[in-house]
Amino acid sequence: MLAQIFLVSALIWMAILWWQNRGKRDLCKYIKSDIPCYPFIGMAYKFAGSNEDKMKTVMDIGREAIKHNGWTHLWLGMQLFAVACDPAEVEFVVKTYLEKDDVLKFTQMLIGNGSIFASVPIWKPRRKVLAPTFAPRKLNQYMHVFQEQGAVMVDELRKVADKGSFSIWKFMTTYTMDSICETTLGCKLGVQRQGDHPFLQNLAELAELIAKRMLSPWLHFDFSFKLTGHYDRCMRYINAITDFVSKIIKSRRAALKKNNNTSISDEYTPKPFLDLLIESSGGAEHGYTDRELLEESLVMLIAGNDTSAVGASFVTVMLSQHLDMQEKIYKEIQEVFGDSDRPITAEDLPHLKYLEAFIKETLRLYPPVPITARKADKECVTPAGTKLIPGVGVVIHMWAIHRNPRYWGADAEEFRPERFFDSPPTHPAAYMPFSYGSRNCLGYQYAMMSMKTIITSLVREYKVLPASGTSNKEPLRLQYDVMMKHVDNYEVKLQTRSH
Known part of the structure; x- marks a missing residue:
């Protein structure tokens, strides 16, 4: 009897959902997809298998969006996502819809209301507090951290060179763990000399579970x-x-209180982001709570x-695949440093133009975050005439945007750093490895400084070669x-290298 009641209740529930989604089904008549879709599970079956699968x-969904003039659709269970890969359409979406989609908010188990995925009323005031901490002048003060930690990595690599x-x-x-902990929390961990840190191990395991939940509709509830067992x-x-x-936050706040809200810093030990957050939010007594500091520190x-x-790891692999380009980078580095072994400074980085183009081209074809999503909370029509309705998620497909031949040309799939000199993208949203618009990543310049520094340190000391047994050809398996x-x-x- 109970089984029958459960079955009837489930059927009624599915019928209600089916009826409620009629508007979304109508939308699919105009936003095309040739990927087979089945009732109630949608395309979730396509996400079974390994992380490579x-x-x-x-990638298949991204190619569908390119094929259908910048839009396609994706059903995950009963949730519909419109997938965009046309920069002009994406620019409209990110300006119109500021809320991140609920599928991304599974990370809130860890970061709570951290600004990266927070609701708009929380994100806006926090963005105002955070933005000044990423000013170029302040970022330049962290250059010695990247340089020192880069020197440690170069030294550690002698064990395997x-x-x-x-x-x-x-x-x-x-x-990056040593660098980010010193610049964010003001503490030197020395992970490079010690080996893996539990923080890194736990984060890697957690990321895999969150990705599994995001792509499994039955785990959304x-x-x-x-x-x-995933929850435990x-x-x-x-x-x-x-x-x-x-523990680090409590210790740092106590030190600031003892020092009358003044961070102990100088030219060589600039204020970490944590101290800047405490100060800019109102000080150790009246600023952000420990929970708010935890959320933003975790972000x-x-x-x-x-x-x-x-x-940086993708850049290193691409260096091994393009030895002629690596030689150009090495010669550029020699022009800046000569035969000296002096440390890298912030003033050196703007002169490494080909290296920067190489990094940008790597991030174009291999963006670390290939997709993100916004929530459609009102009805609107995009410049190209695509209608979006409330309740639909909008996936911004960076992997496909960066390969859209309409904006990148017929050679969009080829690795060619020179394109950033002779044929840069014609739309600002055509290149967005760190997202785009008002909710883009504040740490873009920080990441570029870190990557340019570590790759410069690496190439000054070593020639990067393909791994044994590799074909030395793209595309990489992802x-x-x-x-x-x-x-x-x-x-x-x-x-x-012999010097």
Whole structure:
């Protein structure tokens, strides 16, 4: 009897959902997709399998959007997403819809109301407090951190140089962890010398679980997610991460109170982001609460660490695949530094123009965050005539935007850094590895400074060669777990340069 009641209730519930979604189904008549879609599960079946299979599906959806003049659609269960890859349309979307879609808010288990995914009423005032902390003048003060930590990484790489293939990922992620903790929290961890840190291990495991939940409609509901073993694992990782950061915040706040709200800093030890946040939000007594500081610190730690590490690791692999371009970069570095071994300074970075173009081209074809999403909270018609209705999610497909031949030309799939000199994109939203619009990533310049510094340090000391057994040809095999990463774990070989 109970089974019958449950079955009848489920059928009624599905019928109601089917009726409520009639407007969304009508929308699909105009936003085309040739990917087979089934009742109630939609295209969720396409996200089964490995993380590489998931990324292949993300890429297939992007190609659909390019094929259908910049738009396609995706059903995840009963939720419809309109997928955009035309920069002009994307610019309209990000200006019209400021709320992040609910599918992205599963990260709130960790970062709470952190500004990256916070609702608009919370995001707006926090953005005003955060923005001044990323001013170029303040970022330049962190240059010595990137330089010092880069020198440590170069030294650690001596253990694997001239010895065959290895993964650069561990070295990049520990470099960015040491850099981001010193610049954000004001503490020196020394992870590069010690090996993996529990924070990195917990974050990697948590990211995989969040990605699994995002792409599994049956796990979108809190009650169903809590019935799985994934929930307990998530909470274990979250508690470990937040405990680590919370202890540092409490210690830093106490030190500021003792020093009358004044950070102990000078030319060589500038104020970390945490101190700047405390001061700009009202001071140790009246500023952000420990919870608010935790949320924003986690945003900077997670976004800053993973984005820079993934980006720099992809750049390293591309250096190994394009030895002629790597030689151009090395010659450019020699023009700036000569045969000296002096440290890199902020004043050197603008002179490394070809390196910057190489990094930009890598991020164009391999953006660490390939997709993001906004929530349509009102009806509107885009400049191209696409109608969007409330309740629909809008996926902004950066991977496909960066390959859209309408804006990047017939060679959009080719790796060609020179395009940023002779044929830059014709629309500002055509290049958005760190998103676009008022909710873009504030840490874009920070990430570029970090990547330019570490790649310069690497190329000054080593020649990067393809890993043994690789074809030395694109495209790279990719996988998706919130970030887009390399299936082969960024394997390369290093050859020590003779000076």
